[in-house]
Amino acid sequence: MPRDLPETPPAEGRELLLVGGGHAHLGLLRALAMRPIPGLRITLVAEELAPVYSGMLPGLVAGLYTPEECEVDLPRLATAAGARLIHDRATGLRPAARRLLCVRHPALRYDLLSIDIGSVARPLPPGEGKLLPVRPIGSLEARLAGALPTGPVRAAVVGGGAAGVELAFSLRHRLGPAAEVTVLSGGPHLLPGAGRLAGWVAGRELARRGIRVLAGAGLARSGPEGLVLEDGRVLPCDLALWATGAAAPTWLRETGLALDPAGFIAVDATLRSTSHREVFAAGDVAAMLETPREKAGVYAVRQGPALEAAVRRLLAGQAPRPFRPQRRALALIGTADGAAIALWGPLVLAGRLAWRLKQWIDRRWIARFTSLPAMPPMAMPAPMRCAGCGGKLAAPVLSAALRRLGLADAPDVLVGLDAPDDATVLRPPPGQVLVQSVDQFRAFLTDLHLFGRIAANHALGDIHAMGGQPLAALALVTLPHGPAPWLEEDLHAMLRGAQEVLEAAGARLVGGHSAEGAETALGFAVTGAADPARLLRKGGLRPGDRLVLTKPLGTGVILAAAMRGAARAAWLEAAIVAMQQPGGPIAAALAAHGATACTDVTGFGLLGHLGEMLRASRCGARLDAGAVPLLPGVQEALAGGIRSTLHEGNLAGIAGLLEGEAPPALLDPQTAGGFLAGLPAASLGPCLDALRGLGAEPAVIGEVVAGPPGIRFDLAGRTG
Template sequence: MQQDLTPANKHLIFIGGGHAHALALLMMAMNKPAGVRITLISNLIQTPYSGMLPGLIAGHYSFDQVHIDLGRFCRYAGIDFIEDTVTGIDPAGRTVQCLNHPPFRYDLLSIDTGSTPDLNSIPGAAEFTIGVKPVKQLLDYWEGLQNRVMQGDDRVDFHIGTVGGGASAVEVLLAMQYKLHKMLSKEQRRTSHLHFHIICGPQQILTGHNNRVKNRYLKVLKERNIELHTNFHVDQVKQGRVINDSGETIELDEIIWATSATGAEWPSRAGLECSDNGCIRVNDYLQSLSHPEIFAAGDIAEMVNYPRPKAGVFAVRQGAPLLHNLQAALAGAPLTRFKPQSQFLSLISTGDRYAVASRGPFSFAGAWVWRWKDRIDQKFMQRFSDLTQLPGQVPGNELKIENPDMRCGGCGAKVGHSILNRVLKQLPAPPNEIEIGLNRPDDAAVIDVPADKLLVQSVDSFRQLVNDDFLFGQIAANHALGDIFAMGAEPHSAQAIVSLPHASDEIIEQRLRHLLLGASKVFSNCGIGLIGGHTSEGTELTLGFTINGLAERQQLLTKQGLQPGDRLIITKPLGTGTLFASDMRSQAQGRWISLALQHMLQSNYQASKIFTAAGAHACTDITGFGLLGHLHEMLDGTGLGARLWLEKLPVMDGALACLRAGLFSSLHPQNRKFEHSLINLDEFNTDTAIELLFDPQTAGGLLAAVSSDQADDVVAELQATGYTEACAIGSVRQEGNDSVTLM
């Protein structure tokens, strides 16, 4: 996807990855408004498609088949993706607050966070039941439930039930029954000890559907021996049972809560006009009644003129009109009214490959209906998975830079003084004593270096690799600190070098604030702070740091100190190069990138202390030259050799799949020049793990040589400190002429 190089002057934020937002963003990716920065904030990097959830529970689909990969899609579409939980908004200041990020400022906001069953109105429900939403928690629970059933005693009755008789409750319970029976039957075990229940209030099952549909499902429930409890209004939940207002009890070992849905609390807390169930009240334009700069769609929205049940079909239909009105609002154009359909096609599955269809008074059922539903669902999901073939994309339609302000170069490209001052005032003060720094701004920083210390200094800078400025600030800081930690030095202070893409003052200020607050979070954890730096505007975002450290001469670690018999210990798994090369091509699964970021956010600070205390003989950080390149530097000129245990290399999720697909970092081929040091490469050339040796790392781990008698203790201490994948990956041998032998 071509990048819009027009300076951004407005910020459109989407909160939540619901169906309406997913479709709106898909269509927006084909025709992005120029000069608008678009951000999606979601607590899930892969969001579920509700229509296929029962099929996932029943085992008909895989996890990836029923989840839209928001991270991968946003990378393709040029949309910033922020994986975080929104905790509130400030409509007056037009900011969004998140659990793990600084606030985001918006010009226009759209909310599609869905809804969840109300677990708070019934005593005990929150403690002893699981809601059908959020889906992630339900799926985690479902995995545990399967294990409990398979490990249980077939001679003991086991009762599973749903509170609520709507479509979601019925579909989920039937899917669970189907899968559990199939699993037990596969092991030739009895299923008669499993009992399933649907508990309804005063109404029958499937309210809102015609009698033909209800009768079909009543027949299915009877055939499947599922007990239906009607006119049972749950008044209280206790461990293993539900109780109605008359004191009657139904014993249940597992309780799934599927009653009426409620919205999140933060919209009403922020002053948005909401209904009693917490849903945002919107007009015919999907616009908040109280705040016209805020739009809402999906289950979190309640159209005051056209009330409809909470169903995915309505959310899907809102995608196009939502997009149209957001684009109109950005352009200052008139909005268009949207009237949802009064009747809709409903396709409800029965756990097995059978489904019931209805529309208005009509209904039909059969295996062919399930196949029809499957085709519809697969086609919907294919629109997001086939990212390289977005419908309507015009090949060769390149975007051009529109630069009406003729932004200057040289010193004229510096970020404005007032913006810089506002951001710097929000940064924590450096804890170390600095003669002259941000505490006393001058032309340069002045550091008093103790007479008994060595000054250790390093500089690192690179282009943005993840569209989350706060995370990127942390990653860049960790990466820059790596060289200091590899030398066994104590970090002292840092200076930043930042280049930001041309944009409005508000967007520039937010981005700079997120970058430097992210970096400061890492620096503060190491007991240091920023003491100066340089900012400028350019065509792309780059961030780097000059890091100062102090070390005692006798504690200084270098690359050249290997001793025969040493164990080679690595602190982090490998794979960032291929994963982010794949991500740039929209080929990496979002969860792979999310997990890789967690490794990159882990500081090497404590690992450096552990290696220093253990008297490590040599150390380096694994960065651009890859594992083999940095090991070659350690061996160079020593006459020693190394053995690498290929099967021991820790690998990030998805990295081997990306390497097998030939998705290499641009630096990977150059790192191949180190392959001459591998004396038995031919024996392993078909093993994909070989490519890990050449994969460049960003914010990678440390590689240290530790005496063999201490290696096990060091690895155990590293793992206990949080480096869970730290391990010994090889050894140093007496002779080898700077070569590496694969084992």
């Protein structure tokens, strides 16, 4: 690919939406990280946060690689490219409106769209046997580990192409010599696209390793007895991998995009849709009509630079140049025991040299994504902006975003957004008192819909912790200056996410305030109602109470690690799941089982909030630090010296209370953290069972003791 790319002018507020974390998009993102396009907003929608490099998948199955060695960390790559990352799955397209439909997010707007979502497995034959599709490849290792029986295994691979043959070698290495491994090839020869010699060499290498080949053996169905072939033979089998080739995702049929006969997106030589010129497609999901090639990662990798060039030329007002894939590609099939089969046109070579070449190519490709520049979010150039009330979001932006929410007020809301006025008017429930709290923080995720969900969940925590029922919320929104379409989309995304959480908790979004600022921020002033006789306060702890924590700790250090590009995708994913767990049912269960005191663990960390409870209750506590649950990655991040910026302040906040050294995780500030409650010992067991039934991960971490407020770490093994 020639590198005589144009100097791309500012993109003037245009949006590039990338769907899928396929090999071509990975290359495009890396290129944009190295050479950004000013003014272009990039959003990546991906179902997997750590996609597996297809060339190393067989080695992962064989146990030659750890998952981390063959995965690309999408959050880190997106941050380097200045791209927003949305963890979701695409389900449809509205090309006329230029909107992408997803499972969990509102429809996403785009000016340019690129689709690189790979392919799906071909339909499985009928039956209920253990037939495991290879696709999606990102989850294959976990699915395989869960499906493998104990003891000697009779395994099969359905498919005689390069993927099927290499996976058969991998299964042999993984399962050991006692296992039976069989390859079912629907055609008369292995590797049908590579010639008779290649098929013969592959068959020879399989036989040398005790792998049986059944050629011309079509699969009719699967069942408890094994695999039933079309000729009536039965192959006893405990587990079979379905590696029969690629099929197109079915949702593409409803998009209106031009497709080839197999259902893949038809593209021209510039990788643009033949029917919708603002749409690109690459990788397996694309069908190159002018230069058709097999579905293989080697071609997808080469399409990354082609996509970059096409996008740059299009934004510069130039016509994209054609992409000409190589006529033949080097194929390397590892045997999982230090050798490989190399295929180049009619040439075939098997041996250790081919394996060394394969490892060098694969590891070099993965290494391209481990050292990336840290890029700040792209800022739009703007003239001086007014402050005060001149710094509010424009009325058309605000009204358009709110109109799309479809807000409807509850009976207790006398004046709200259905007929906006200067203030909201609520009717308090009879015999109850009002409970109010406010929280706000800047965005720590580029997925603003998800950020809105977490911000709302966090703001509800104080109301739930006091035993209240949320009624209404006022939003506090700050957005950086940008084009009006961006502002509308961002405001709608945040408020839609918040609306989902608020309404699930029984509250309504009834108004708020918006303003321009340097960074995106969101908060809520929440009003709730509670029975004054059943309020849960911090000061109700009694000696003998057991201290129960309802969520693992560590969101602060995980988010700090993510900001430094040091958090694995799996760590961030687990933290995001924890931050979205609703607190209302959890708090209600604590109250129903006689909780004497409760608070939500947030910015001051576990020890800071426990200190507040002990001071208010005028008693002490003994903790078992080893019983405190932590999110995945917390220990590794702390061991690497990563701390939240609030860490030292939280340590100072418990001065005079602590006896001994505080474990760092217990000082970590939490976003949408769990509850810390005191429970009578007699109700502990039933309460823990109820919390687990709600999906919580409760832990008994200590005991309240008589005496002056203080925290001691000497209760190991006695918290049950």
